[in-house]
Amino acid sequence: MHNSLPIFELKQVSQKFGQFRALANVNLKIYPGERVGLVGSSGAGKSTLIRLLNGTLLPTQGEVWCLGRNLSKLSPHRLRQVQRRIGTVYQQFNLVNNLRVIHNVNAGHLGRWSFVKAAVSLVFPLEVETAAKALTQVGIPEKLYAPTDKLSGGQQQRVALARVLVQNPEVILADEPISNLDPQLSREMMDLLRDISDIGSKTLIISLHALEFARNYCDRLVGLRQGKIVFDIPTADLSPKMIEALYRTETPESTVSPSLIKHIEKYSSSRWGERLSSSVNGNRK
Ligand SMILES: Nc1ncnc2c1ncn2[C@@H]1O[C@H](COP(=O)(O)OP(=O)(O)O)[C@@H](O)[C@H]1O
Numbered sequence: 057m058h059n060s061l062p063i064f065e066l067k068q069v070s071q072k073f074g075q076f077r078a079l080a081n082v083n084l085k086i087y088p089g090e091r092v093g094l095v096g097s098s099g100a101g102k103s104t105l106i107r108l109l110n111g112t113l114l115p116t117q118g119e120v121w122c123l124g125r126n127l128s129k130l131s132p133h134r135l136r137q138v139q140r141r142i143g144t145v146y147q148q149f150n151l152v153n154n155l156r157v158i159h160n161v162n163a164g165h166l167g168r169w170s171f172v173k174a175a176v177s178l179v180f181p182l183e184v185e186t187a188a189k190a191l192t193q194v195g196i197p198e199k200l201y202a203p204t205d206k207l208s209g210g211q212q213q214r215v216a217l218a219r220v221l222v223q224n225p226e227v228i229l230a231d232e233p234i235s236n237l238d239p240q241l242s243r244e245m246m247d248l249l250r251d252i253s254d255i256g257s258k259t260l261i262i263s264l265h266a267l268e269f270a271r272n273y274c275d276r277l278v279g280l281r282q283g284k285i286v287f288d289i290p291t292a293d294l295s296p297k298m299i300e301a302l303y304r305t306e307t308p309e310s311t312v313s314p315s316l317i318k319h320i321e322k323y324s325s326s327r328w329g330e331r332l333s334s335s336v337n338g339n340r341k
């Protein structure tokens with residue numbers, strides 16, 4: 057089906073934190089240009105998977121291959137070289153709040169700049185035009201010299217995206233990029249991510265607990281539940297049964313987060329009937 061080599065390949069990956077297994081026997085291939093949604097409730101292992109993909113975490117078992125390299129076998133220097141080609145946007149934006157926007161955007165160069173160049177740029181900003189262009193792309197060109205902590209949450213997430221644009225990676229990973237944004241800003245951010253991946257033919261992998269957004273923006277959905285892949289499908293094949301499998305609670309003490317209930321209730325009031333909400337709510341007692 058795919059002519060090219062995968063950008064990412066996970067082979068029998070498990071990730072333990074102490075005794076706790078956050079991911080179990082995950083096998084996954086992601087190809088160039090794909091737009092993949094990682095979905096599942098809180099604690100399913102989405103962030104852990106994103107961290108394995110960008111090499112900020114190495115698997116306790118199995119292999120993570122990225123751009124043709126087994127990340128566990130790389131020297132720190134080679135690992136950084138691979139990491140330059142992967143851009144990540146986080147839920148918490150990960151910006152330095154007491155710096156002006158331009159410095160946060162220019163942090164996208166840090167994988168390439170020497171320490172001295174980076175230090176000089178903090179006093180006399182370098183590559184101002186590149187930063188300005190990236191901010192124009194994300195719709196806030198006027199914020200170039202604004203103090204980052206004076207921006208709204210939606211604007212800060214745009215800065216985080218501009219930083220990734222400056223980095224110009226082949227792959228963009230986004231870990232719940234909209235969970236701190238209201239619905240309107242969420243749509244704008246998802247539109248931006250889609251446009252950026254379209255324009256640059258970049259691979260996009262987004263973790264989302266909002267299934268609705270994943271359905272609207274991703275071509276492929278990987279469902280995670282308690283550290284395991286429960287489905288890996290073209291988005292069009294998503295069925296109510298799969299959603300049940302994703303969110304059903306099996307142990308009495310486990311709960312479904314209120315936001316998920318809201319999403320599922322939204323579905324249940326639509327063409328999929330009440331089945332979902334009763335199966336989820338019925339298990340919550
Ligand atoms: N550094 C860590 N130490 C211990 N447990 C962790 C750590 N990171 C994640 N976990 C646990 O692994 C599970 C999966 O977490 P995570 O990947 O953050 O899920 P998600 O992003 O889907 O909410 C959770 O139960 C979480 O508590």
Ligand SMILES: [Mg+2]
Binds near residue numbers: 102103104232
């Ligand atoms: Mg997470």
